[in-house]
Amino acid sequence: MWDQILQELKAGDVVLIQFGHNDSGAVFTGKARASLPGLGEETQEGRLPDGKVETARTFGWYMRKMIGDVKAKGARPVLLSLTIRQRWENGKVERASGKYSQWTAELAKSEGAAFIDLSTMIADRYDELGEEKVKAFFPKDYVHTGPEGAELSASLVVAGLKGLPTNPFGTVEPYSEKGHAVEASPLTVLDAPKPAARAARERKPLPVPANVALPSLFLIGDSTVRNGQGDGANGQWGWGEPVVAYFDATKINVVNRAVGGLSSRTYLTGGHWEKVLGMIKPGDFVIMQFGHNDSSAVNDNTRARGTIKGTGEETEEIDNALTKQREVVHTYGWYLRKFIAEARANGATAIVCSPVPRKKWSESEAGLKTVVRGTGSYATWAEVVATETGVAFVPLNEIIARRYDSLGVEAVNGLFGDEHTHTNRLGAELNAGCVIAGLKALNENPLAAFLSVEAAKVESFVP
Template identity: 40%
Template sequence: MKIVKLACLLIVTIFFVQCDTANAQKPTVYCVGDSTVKNGQGKGDGGLWGWGDYIGQFIDTTKVRVENHALGGTSSRTFLSKGLWQPVLDSLKAGDYVLIQFGHNDNGALNDDSRARGTIKGIGEENEEIDNILTGKHEVVHSYGWYIRKVVTEAKSKGAIPIIMAPIPRNDWENGKVPRNLNSYGGWAKQIAEEEGVTFINLNDKMASEMETRGEEQVTGHLFYKRDHTHTSAKGAVLAASLIAEGLAESDNTLKNYLLENPEIRLPRKRNIFLIGDSTVANNGQDGKTGWGVYFSQHVDTTRMTVYNKARGGRSSRTFRYEGLWDAVKEQLEPGDFVLMQFGHNDGGNIDKAKYRGSIKGMGDEIQEVKRDSSGVETVYSYGWYMKQYIKETKEAGATPIVLSMIPRNDWSNGKVDRASTGYGGWAREAAEQAGGYFLDLNDAVAQKYEELGKEQVNKFFPDDHTHTNKAGAELNARIVAKLLKGLRDSELRDYIINTFE
């Protein structure tokens, strides 16, 4: 038995050694650059991606490894001075590749107390000695070309193969044309490539030409966002990567031998956010009364997330479940989705009479058997029980539950809006705390805003009753929901909220 175990252990050990050896023998493609090569952690922070996150989809990664070492905010100078190039250089072996793209940040100040990342323009040997205000260190600042040349020559010294890219264009337009950088960083990058005898890809011109073919309206909001003219969306990053692959295919660089003939492009899945609740969230038709959920999508990056407003007027935490509305939502939930849930306005109704929508008050485990008119017997639970079930089942689906206290009614006492903190608002908070969901005190946040505006102005939001808002009131509440979500610093959802609520 011991011999068999030893034999199995030996086989497993040999297998892993062979795998490690195979990986070590694979050429590695290293990407170095700024945020247009890798934005943030390379996870699409803010919907922004770099081409280094997608170049691997154009390369046969069974034969070549891809590592993206770019860092947002760096210039050709600070990528070196921050020590980011050294680990790459130490890892390089003969036959590896280095894709190099800098320039977007090289035009900054040479010396200041915020970034101090600029380089001297051009490719010359001139330099400037500074006492760096930001780092407190003495530093010799060189030209853009000097730093690019240093990366190239050091990579070549290890037997690696450098490939220089002109920086991607910004989403700027002049008379239907995208300005090129041939007379600045793109041109200087090309000069260094020619002098060092390495492959140059004019990514700037290639991408600008493609942008012009599509037109500004098709580029803005698709390849770039309106709020950012420098960083690409996932589709923009894929386009840049595809043009690099095109440039490699046109070159005599050996990396072209690893390009896939028919790459399968995988864009990040759009995540979903579901809204469940009552009429203060729902689309209530054409009667002038509407819920905040109707306008919530205006504050969401809908290029990366789809908003589904599943709230229904007249429903309570009990009836939303009893009528199968929650089951319909639950069937659509996928890992990574979000559920915003706001109930309470109708939970105070009759438990055992017409409408049958009241839930037992509080957080307890007590139940009440109710004989409905024609639907048999229903077991009714407490408001807290229903809310905890929504939270629990959302989490079981791999989604994130976010509980909101209900928006306040237009009821005032002594100049203050009546809160729900000791009733459904408080129980909503308790449910989130007990079941492990996020809680947003929408009730108090909206009440504070109402008090700031004054009763006379708030009365205009409630045309028919003290519960249901008109369009202006719903839009205000949607902005407040978005602002609260943006404040959830430990939730990914805040990254999908567009700052349009100020």
């Protein structure tokens, strides 16, 4: 089968390689499909059931051969750790099937291949969903998923590909509309940390006000506000971390409660907004920025996070394929209005930001390249809600887009940690400065009294 692939392989192709489930067992009897354990150069000669004599080699030898063959063709190998079997103990799913996932990670490091820790990504999702829901993904046995489970695993493969430090597809943007809706995974790394270390990082709690005697500014949103754990993993940052420097810590707490992968809807239904509300006191502030994930599917078995487009009162009643619960889904505008109303009810001041732009360009007939705006969709809808509810609005989409236009394509490329959505530290700092420029442009900036000396250096946005 490998020879057939090599015949069709050409430079620039990408090959996803995942083995291990069938590499254990009998080497020369039964199905006679096992490799020798480990990554060494050991060999074993034996006779197969059909009488043919074969020299068996290690798991590592076969993987290295495939990696080498792919590179020799000018193609790019991507190694994946194993999918997870449906076995549970004390409410947690089994995370290892022998040492094959570990060996795969070691091979990726030694051979200079990209690596996706699919095992941890799937196991984390299974633990999140719980045993009863995951059982439905395995209709026949504990290894092979049905359509729903396969769909989930496939989406995580795409999340892993999008989270790689270097896009294996080069300058090509290969994803369909469905693929675009998948958020890049913060767990994809070339040299994967051990699962225990990663699990500890995942358990890191969201921040709380450092000094309850001071007013607090709560930031709520998606990964463009707080990426992963807010520590720059994968070289990706949201603007919520660097924006802290623009506020005086002796006067106000800046509490970044944004969560990557969430939409306005799932920020609410996932209980995150309820926790913020529990901390809000009179005199506090809430800046909200959603939209990037609201365009996802309203109902699927991977995220189920989309909202109805627009700002109206339309609803859609669904049987949520992910939570297995009945749910009434509302418009993007409805969720923003809910956040605003409930923040006000707790005595806080709400501020709406339009979502940051992606690194996507349009070209005029004259050859002028400009960043694609969110006009007519989430950027516009965010402004409509702010206007209707009478809260401050920061046109962040337009402010940043103008900065990108002035910098040009090459310079903007250097501000991103992935293909087009998540900024690196420099990009996050630029975006944070744009947030401050937008606040300073308001007729009445509700946060003016809390800005730091650094904020004084930022010029106000001129519409």
